[in-house]
Amino acid sequence: MDKSSATIYLAEQRGITQADQSFRSWHTFNYGDYQNPHREAPGALRAFNEDTLAGGQRMVHQAAEAVDILLLPLVGGITVAVDNGKSQQYVEAGSLLSLHLSAGDKYIVENPFEVDLVSYLHLVIRRTTLKTGLALHPFDLGQHSNRLLKLAEGAKSxxxxxxxxxxxxxxNQALDGTFKHSYVFIIDGVFEVQNRLLHARDGLFLSQIQEFDFEALANNSIVLLLNLC
Incomplete structure (x- = not known):
């Protein structure tokens, strides 16, 4: 019996947290004060947010458990500090920064620009390894079009x-035996995924699958794929 299922998460239905004009965050799944019984994050995923910081602003976050934090700038760049500023990294569009944190660790995300807004994806994923620290993962989409590039991974996670x-x-994207679920997020453009039409900032969670098909319907369409156990 086929137990696969698909759930669409439309961009305009995301939750939102806002602090004056300095910070805004859109939440696909439950996060902070945004709680919805139909928005529980699947598997090891704890949060999938799109954050915007005004010029010169910063946000301080704290890990509730051992997690990997994935930060992917969409517009501009951000400075990220962990371990009370002992480790600091600037990350710009075209790079992903992964933080491997223990419960209680704090991390600070700052907009280094005086005026310009910055925007970035902010993912929180529970981890099972003992790995700590941070790693920068640069990539060049223009040099590797029409294929998927692996940015980061967590063992069995x-x-x-x-x-x-x-x-x-x-x-056609096949999942190896470790993963059975995928969250597909459209960064830009338009895609048809498993016969479902998705626009920019829409998401689709596919459960209990071994493979799926997608097609770009506009030039320079960008998709982020998160495979989960």
Whole structure:
């Protein structure tokens, strides 16, 4: 019996947290004060947010458990500090920063620009390894179009991939035996995934699958794929 299922998460239905004009965060799944019984994050995923920081602003976060934090700038760049500032990294569009944190660890995300807004994806994923620290993962979508690039992964936990596609480009994505679920997030453009039409900032969670198909319907469409156990 086929136990696979699919759930669409439309961009305009995301939760939102806002602090004056300095910070805004859109939440696909439950996070902080945003709680919805139909928005529980699946598997090891704890949060999938799109954050915006005004010029010169910063946000301080604390890990509630051992997690990997994935920070992917969409517009501009951010400075990230952990361990009371002992480890600090600037990350710009075209790079992903992964933080491997223990329960109670704090991390600070800051907009280093005086005026310009910055925007970034902010993912929180429970981890089972003892790995700590941070790692920068640069990538070049223009040099590797119409394919998926692996950005980061956690042993027996998750795998994060990204790809930029030309219009009408198709791909069949198979999951290896470790993963049974995928969360597909459209960063830019339009895709058809498993016969479902998705626009920018829409998401689709696919459960109990071994493979799925998607097609870009516009040039320079960008998709983020998070495979989960």
């Amino acid at each position: 998750y795998q994060c991939l990204i790809g930029q596609f030309d219009g009408r480009s198709e791909l």
